[in-house]
Amino acid sequence: MEARFIASISEIPAAQWNQLAGIDYPFLRHEYLLLLETSGCTDRESGWVPLHLTLFRGEQLIALMPLYLKSHSYGEYVFDWSWADAWHRNGRDYYPKLVTAVPFTPATGPRLCLAEGESAAEIYPLLLQAVKQMAEQQEASSWHVLFPDEEAAQVLEASGMALRTGSQFHWFNQGYTNFDEFLGTFNSRKRKSLRRERRAVAEQDIELRTLTGAEISSADWEKFHFFYQMTYAKRSGHGGYLNKEFFLGLGDAIGEHCVMVLAYQHQQPVAGALYFRSSNTLFGRYWGCEQELDCLHFEACYYQGIDYCIAQGLQRFDPGAQGEHKIQRGFTPIKTWSNHWIADPGFAAAIADFTRREQEHTEQYIDQAATFLPFKQTE
Incomplete structure (x- = not known):
């Protein structure tokens, strides 16, 4: 198997990409990510440099994930400004960093996509190792997977990436x-x-x-x-x-x-x-x-x-990030996830400790926010 990083999604045929990523979730479709590139919304000037990761067995594409080299933290909606400040205060550079996300889109969905029949237990460690090698080449401080689905978030946590819990407000039919x-x-x-x-x-x-x-x-x-x-x-x-x-x-x-x-x-x-x-x-x-x-x-x-x-x-309406005013309009607080790999062992330990402590506060916040929902009380 061979990992290949591509500087433009145009290097992969749309049908080949969409066969793995699917066409139902709009934000990971080849057509959508290509439009972000060709319109100039994701390029070096914007600070979202495409570096998508693909995994091939021979000439068969068996895994992929969106990946960007970032020079800032704008347009992500998982806020790590305090982490960047900690790096700066210690005389280190937080940027560049690697980010697996849909640019400007805090919508949970697929992030690491496998061909049918492929084993996540076999493929994920290969993808992680490839990203770590690229991080070293780019002198990137870290890799962040934003808004994966819960199953992928747990697999990434088991692979050694810190799990961070966030919250949003969704409507359910x-x-x-x-x-x-x-x-x-x-x-x-x-x-x-x-x-x-x-x-x-x-x-x-x-x-x-x-x-x-x-x-x-x-x-x-x-x-x-x-x-x-x-x-x-x-x-x-x-x-x-x-x-x-x-x-x-x-x-x-x-x-x-x-x-x-x-x-x-x-x-x-x-x-x-x-x-x-x-x-x-x-x-x-x-x-x-x-x-x-x-x-x-x-x-x-x-x-x-x-x-x-x-x-x-x-069945569901995801209106975007933040906004406690949504609660009184019938939008229920729910969990979101992100995963974080930090190259420096000292910073990695500090981030892991932070995410564990933050999770307790996030879960308490979600429970408290739910008490303000407008629905009638039931027995």
Whole structure:
């Protein structure tokens, strides 16, 4: 078996990559990762240098994982700034580091993909050894696997990588037939509050339109990119991680996964929310607006997503990272995972101790957050 690092996903045919990564989870599709590259969102200038790892038996691709050489920690959503500061205070360089993740996307999913019939117990140690050798070549401080599924996270922990537990807030479909049935599970006060928010949007003469796939025109994509830029500029002082070329290419790359909600006021588009979907999950990703309108963010980013899940029979709605305001709107706190290999033994021991202690606090936080869910109390 031979490990090969590739500087562009274009070095692997799409059909070959997708056979292992699958085509249901949109963010690991060859087409999606290639679009990030060709649009210039993942390159040396952005600080996301592709270095994807593949494993071959002869000329047969048997394993793969996305991998990037990073010169910063932006766009990851598993925060390690304090670790970088510790390296700096000790006169060491934390960057570059190696990261296995979907850029700018805190959505749990496959990270290490194996061909059918291959043994994880046999393949994972080979991949780990290859990454460690590459880390030495690149003088990288560490390797981080962000938002793997629970099974992969546990296998990586058993392989010697520290396991870090995080939290998000997801909505789960309990077989609802409509939004009112979902609201019927709320206690009276929370139900009235949510209805008040939806009513506030309607009273501002705002119309929401949900578009999917080919229904999303190039003009819609351009307008959405404008909203995205405007909102990032207000919040962060820059135009966002993703450029116009990326958004304009999404329809051709993975249009069947795209769901866009556009908000119109007096027949003019004023805001938008972009989702991606798999066969059972809706992923809320990006939001933007021209002006802040009362409760519109909640409507476009959460309630329209719930409506869509119910109508389409999707089982889960992952609206993205952070946001305790989601709890009172029916989003349940859940665990997320990441794994971390640190080259320096002293720092590795400190990080492992930190993640163990942090896990206790995270689990306590999740338990406490769940007490604020809006649902009626049951016996």
